[in-house]
Amino acid sequence: MKIGPSLWITLYPECRNPRRFHGLRKIHKKNKSLRPVFDFMNSPKYELAKYLASVLKLHEKLVNHGIKTTGFKNNIDTIHLKENEMMASFNISSIFITVTISPNFEFLVPV
Numbered sequence: 001m002k003i004g005p006s007l008w009i010t011l012y013p014e015c016r017n018p019r020r021f022h023g024l025r026k027i028h029k030k031n032k033s034l035r036p037v038f039d040f041m042n043s044p045k046y047e048l049a050k051y052l053a054s055v056l057k058l059h060e061k062l063v064n065h066g067i068k069t070t071g072f073k074n075n076i077d078t079i080h081l082k083e084n085e086m087m088a089s090f091n092i093s094s095i096f097i098t099v100t101i102s103p104n105f106e107f108l109v110p111v
Contacts, residue, residue, distance in 0.1 A: 011048045 003011070023034035040046050081087060 013045050
């Protein structure tokens with residue numbers, strides 16, 4: 001897929017603004033006062049990410065995300081692996097990345 005010069009200029013990452021950092025208070029946890037939030041708007045790769053999201057959105061309907069357990073089992077039963085193949089399973093342990101907040105950032109939130 002080719003893109004035109006105007007789209008190229010829009011997508012080309014230039015160092016406009018660095019990511020902005022702010023935090024949300026954690027009222028449900030003791031001794032954890034700040035949840036870090038990074039704002040990527042106007043960051044160098046923001047326009048590229050926005051463009052790729054719109055391109056990938058067109059293909060989203062082609063992928064079946066919801067798999068029922070019985071359907072998955074029936075599909076697995078029909079797969080025959082060769083001797084040099086193996087099946088692997090990967091589980092997500094955490095959807096959100098845990099970022100340790102350095103004591104250097106404590107000045108951002110009044111105690």
